[in-house]
Amino acid sequence: MATMMAWGVSEQGWRKGPWTPEEDKLLSEYVSLHGDGRWSSVARSAGLNRSGKSCRLRWVNYLRPGLKRGQLTPQEEGIIIELHALWGNKWSTIAKYLPGRTDNEIKNYWRTHFKKKEKSSIKHEQRKQQIKQLEEQHLEQQEQQQPIEHDMMTRSVLFHEETSTDQKTTEPQERQQTAFTHTTNYDQHQCLPHHHVMHQDVASWSDTVGDDVLWSGLWNLDD
């Protein structure tokens, strides 16, 4: 990834693509001396042939001091889940409650896990379809012999499927309710959780609740 690929330059003549260590050094040195902000002038003054946007992004997501690198902790995961249930895709807002983590990082994390969940729900749908097909075949065979008895059995199977599915497809508002009731110490006026308490809550809760429940049972994550 660090190697220069065929990114080229933008229409305005700015360099695009991955940053080189030299560029990082220039940007870090400039910002530590002059501070951040006024990114377009940072780009020029630091001798970088980059757009202000690109400089800002690089600084915020990679060079800024205090950034945590590496995997998110279970506590952080829990906080993300909880806050996403409250605010949706407000990545920068969520990032404020995770010191050292960037909105981009959280966004990427969510996307990764959301995709996981999406796939599992597709599998679930496929399984349902298979069961229905089998049922229909079975129905054709049995209908002439024992129509009433079979009807009862079919209803029973479908009911079981539906009830187990219903748990997974809770409506968004209800999900929010769940999140609200779970976050015990909640400032309703400012709509901001007391994150000291939340850390505890989420940590203990995610320890108690297994991953399967977390990703597919408690909340339907597709908004």
Add this chain to the structure above:
DNA sequence: AACTTCCTCAACCGCTTGCAG
């Protein structure tokens, strides 16, 4: 060992917001 598929994450793009003149 070779190939394919999946996952991760850095970076870009376009839209929105905030602010100064």
Add this chain to the structure above:
DNA sequence: TCTGCAAGCGGTTGAGGAAGT
């Protein structure tokens, strides 16, 4: 109040590496 610019934000893309076949 209007306009233009810069910063911020969320969505999307694509390269590289890992895992699977």
